[in-house]
């Protein structure tokens with residue numbers, strides 16, 4: 001008989017807090033100027049205003065959060081728009097297999113489109129029943145529970161669909177390209 005999968009990935013320590021971790025300053029937010037841009041290998045570019053994004057159907061997803069610096073938060077409650085919902089408004093070209101996630105301020109991270117299509121991936125604006133705070137990515141952050149948290153980009157502003165994979169901010173600086181916490185894919189060699 002196969003044993004149940006443990007809750008905590010190898011080498012992680014559980015915290016009851018919600019630490020704040022990022023490079024650079026928290027970008028300012030102006031709802032009049034904010035937009036969400038979907039570009040690259042798509043049949044048509046899509047630009048959503050803040051109001052348009054906020055009017056998309058919302059979901060609540062509970063998931064664990066694993067930072068490569070070894071803290072894990074358990075059972076975080078996220079509220080927002082699932083990737084599966086957003087993709088209904090996007091027509092990726094057949095050759096688009098990778099996505100670069102772009103944040104305000106220049107941060108970026110890369111993921112296979114397949115990983116984003118997982119049913120636990122969302123663009124969150126709420127946490128624990130409240131608005132996300134600016135230091136945690138408000139007005140909008142990505143959450144990808146099955147990857148280390150550097151892939152969960154805060155202050156997201158756009159998605160670039162790509163045929164070939166390309167490293168994002170940390171992936172260019174020695175972090176693993178895939179970042180699966182269960183395989184301890186922390187750093188590349």
Ligand SMILES: Nc1nc2c(c(=O)[nH]1)N[C@H]1C(S)=C(S)[C@@H](COP(=O)(O)O)O[C@H]1N2
Pocket residue numbers: 018019020021022023024066067068103104107135136137149150151152153154155
């Ligand atoms: N835009 C942006 N998003 C980011 C980061 C960043 O530096 N800039 N850091 C990542 C890292 S390394 C982690 S661990 C998580 C931390 O999210 P939190 O501060 O909400 O806990 O955000 C990720 N998203």
Ligand SMILES: [Mo]
Pocket residue numbers: 021067068069149150
């Ligand atoms: Mo992290």
